[in-house]
Amino acid sequence: MFKWVIAIDLIFALVNFYLAWKIWKFRRVLAKTALTLACIERQTRTVLYPAPRVILTGKRGTHALRERYRSLQIYLQQVQQILTILQFLPIGQRWIWQQRQRKSG
Incomplete structure (x- = not known):
């Protein structure tokens, strides 16, 4: 045992x-x-x-770029409107025709 x-x-x-x-x-x-x-x-x-600082810098740059793009879009719309109006004027048609001939010639 x-x-x-x-x-x-x-x-x-x-x-x-x-x-x-x-x-x-x-x-x-x-x-x-x-x-x-x-x-x-x-x-x-x-x-x-450093990531938060870099992200904020990128965010600011993106915001500035978007604002610039918006302003350029407005500018483009205005130029398109002016060209549309010029097409209906006799002098505008002649000017556009001359511009096209210069480019192609």
Whole structure:
């Protein structure tokens, strides 16, 4: 009976040592993973730190470009209206005809 108790205790001890060894290995993997993630986070922060300023600069540039495009559209509409009116005038038809001849000639 005494041999059985010692054998069971040894089995429990071996199982506990095995579990302790597995937990210790898992802890090392977690520690390495934590260090890697911390390094990645630092590098990401370094790369993305200026991003808000760059985005705002791009936003301002895009806004200015859109405003310029709107003003050019208005200007284009006005020029088209003027050319349409000139087509109906006798002098305008002659002027447009001369411009076309100069381009083709």
